[in-house]
Amino acid sequence: MKGKLIGFIGVANPTQNIxxxxxxxxxxxxxxxxxxxxxxxxxxxxxxxxxxxxxIAMTKP
Amino acid sequence: MRIMGxxxxxxxxxxxxxxxKNYPGGFFAYKADDDGEFVFVxxxxxxxxxxxxxxxxxxxxxxxxxxxxxxxxxxxxxxxNAEAPTSKDNxxxxxxxxxxxxxxxxxxxxxxxxxxxxxxxxxxxxxxxIDITDYKRVLTSQSALIACIKAxxxxxxxxxxxxxxxxxxxxxxEGSRCVIHxxxxxxxxxxxxxxxxxxxVPSISNLLxxxxxxxxxxxxxxxxxxxxxxxxx
Numbered sequence: 001m002k003g004k005l006i007g008f009i010g011v012a013n014p015t016q017n018i019x020x021x022x023x024x025x026x027x028x029x030x031x032x033x034x035x036x037x038x039x040x041x042x043x044x045x046x047x048x049x050x051x052x053x054x055x056i057a058m059t060k061p
Numbered sequence: 062m063r064i065m066g067x068x069x070x071x072x073x074x075x076x077x078x079x080x081x082k083n084y085p086g087g088f089f090a091y092k093a094d095d096d097g098e099f100v101f102v103x104x105x106x107x108x109x110x111x112x113x114x115x116x117x118x119x120x121x122x123x124x125x126x127x128x129x130x131x132x133x134x135x136x137x138x139x140x141x142n143a144e145a146p147t148s149k150d151n152x153x154x155x156x157x158x159x160x161x162x163x164x165x166x167x168x169x170x171x172x173x174x175x176x177x178x179x180x181x182x183x184x185x186x187x188x189x190x191i192d193i194t195d196y197k198r199v200l201t202s203q204s205a206l207i208a209c210i211k212a213x214x215x216x217x218x219x220x221x222x223x224x225x226x227x228x229x230x231x232x233x234x235e236g237s238r239c240v241i242h243x244x245x246x247x248x249x250x251x252x253x254x255x256x257x258x259x260x261x262v263p264s265i266s267n268l269l270x271x272x273x274x275x276x277x278x279x280x281x282x283x284x285x286x287x288x289x290x291x292x293x294x
Contacts, residue, residue, distance in 0.1 A: 014234035023202045035178040038219045
């Protein structure tokens with residue numbers, strides 16, 4: 001996605017719609033968006049619970 | 062509706078040779094009894110399926126029941142028997158079902174049938190079929206895609222959303238295993254995030270955690286270059 005491979009969806013031994021690649025391609029876009037949204041939500045949650053400046057200060061020697 | 066005597070049927074059928082060779086769609090007739098024995102099959106239908114008439118008879122048992130793909134048989138026969146008119150002259154019944162071609166692939170047919178009673182009381186289904194495989198594929202793809210989008214935009218948790226998506230993909234392709242893998246650490250590592258296995262297929266999710274992508278070099282290289290890749294044995 002955007003020139004960077006972040007994952008893939010795979011199907012082993014499909015028995016129908018074998019030549020319908022467009023379905024997986026379309027699903028990939030939506031899954032990518034959902035994963036990005038999920039990551040951002042996690043990041044926001046982490047930021048709301050932790051003071052990054054303090055953490056940095058604590059971890060630096 | 063009474064149209065012709067039983068002995069006339071074959072003569073009439075010979076007279077429609079022109080239509081048989083040129084009609085854009087398959088047509089056939091079969092007896093409206095338990096077996097549904099074929100009395101006529103058009104050349105175009107045979108060409109569509111890749112059979113000679115002898116091969117067709119052998120593959121289907123020369124019956125409509127044997128013609129319809131087993132998984133679709135109960136619905137198709139049930140619908141035809143329920144809708145087939147026994148008293149109305151101009152009523153038709155229709156239903157979609159799959160049939161197997163000579164090469165083993167399945168195609169979807171749309172069936173428009175008409176039940177006709179001959180002079181001697183014999184009942185025959187006269188049927189026209191067209192190949193709707195591409196249409197069904199698009200329709201199924203759209204339905205599955207809409208189900209995924211609905212799941213992803215729902216208030217369901219992320220885990221539930223991914224499982225719903227995976228289930229839709231699994232159902233659409235009817236594969237033995239469906240997976241979502243993530244690639245991280247600058248493309249160096251990958252892991253299985255979600256997996257959906259068919260009945261009797263063991264999970265391998267535990268084996269594919271924190272795996273080096275180097276182990277899948279050509280596979281990853283192909284994914285970097287293309288939106289999809291197909292691996293054939």
